[in-house]
Amino acid sequence: MIGSGILKGLAETARNFFGSYVSKDRLTTIQYPEERVAQIEATRDFPFLVYDGPDWHDGMRCVACQICEKECPPKCIFIEKSKDKKPDAVGKPQAYPAVFNIDISVCMSCQICVEVCPFDAIKMDVKYDLSTDDRFGGLLLDKKQLSKSNQYYNAIHPTEAAAVDAHFAEERAKAEAKAKAEAKARAAAPVTPTPILAQPVGGEAK
Ligand code: SF4
Ligand code: SF4
Numbered sequence: 001m002i003g004s005g006i007l008k009g010l011a012e013t014a015r016n017f018f019g020s021y022v023s024k025d026r027l028t029t030i031q032y033p034e035e036r037v038a039q040i041e042a043t044r045d046f047p048f049l050v051y052d053g054p055d056w057h058d059g060m061r062c063v064a065c066q067i068c069e070k071e072c073p074p075k076c077i078f079i080e081k082s083k084d085k086k087p088d089a090v091g092k093p094q095a096y097p098a099v100f101n102i103d104i105s106v107c108m109s110c111q112i113c114v115e116v117c118p119f120d121a122i123k124m125d126v127k128y129d130l131s132t133d134d135r136f137g138g139l140l141l142d143k144k145q146l147s148k149s150n151q152y153y154n155a156i157h158p159t160e161a162a163a164v165d166a167h168f169a170e171e172r173a174k175a176e177a178k179a180k181a182e183a184k185a186r187a188a189a190p191v192t193p194t195p196i197l198a199q200p201v202g203g204e205a206k
Pocket of ligand 1: 046047071072073074075076077102106107108109110111112113114
């Protein structure tokens with residue numbers, strides 16, 4: 001019958017509308033911001049920078065390679081590479097971003113920056129209510145505002161963060177094993193005797 005689809009749709013709408021007064025399952029709206037919908041682990045909105053250890057600056061994983069800046073479709077990442085190097089969380093010298101800003105009023109939450117980062121230094125956050133009445137830079141976040149600990153990353157995306165931690169632990173174990181093997185090989189190498197220059201009989205070489 002022509003129009004039966006419309007009637008079915010109206011009936012379903014009416015069922016949900018009146019049903020919402022008697023059944024909580026049919027009440028799909030909540031009293032935001034007092035009430036919040038529980039987030040799933042795959043929730044994502046804007047990127048943040050991950051740091052290891054207690055200090056955000058010392059532990060920053062980002063080495064300012066600028067790959068994310070180049071790949072970001074709306075070009076909302078701004079990076080300036082440091083002229084010097086700083087020790088990373090394990091004391092190895094690394095370059096770092098002297099400036100790292102993201103304009104989240106432009107960011108479209110595509111996650112491409114996360115996908116292309118070779119250092120697992122940038123990840124997607126779950127915070128969404130970031131609106132502000134500051135029109136001049138209120139949504140331009142700097143590296144300090146963007147930096148969040150690895151513990152925070154583990155809390156919001158436990159499965160993904162555990163996989164990253166396991167990968168880092170494997171890489172560290174491989175590097176340690178290689179360093180030990182090299183030290184052992186050096187210790188076992190035969191000592192080459194120092195050549196003694198022949199002296200002419202009865203006096204010094206002329
Ligand atoms: S999520 Fe997408 S738009 Fe946002 S900063 Fe990353 S690459 Fe750019
Ligand atoms: S976040 Fe990753 S891709 Fe972007 S500059 Fe830092 S290390 Fe490079």
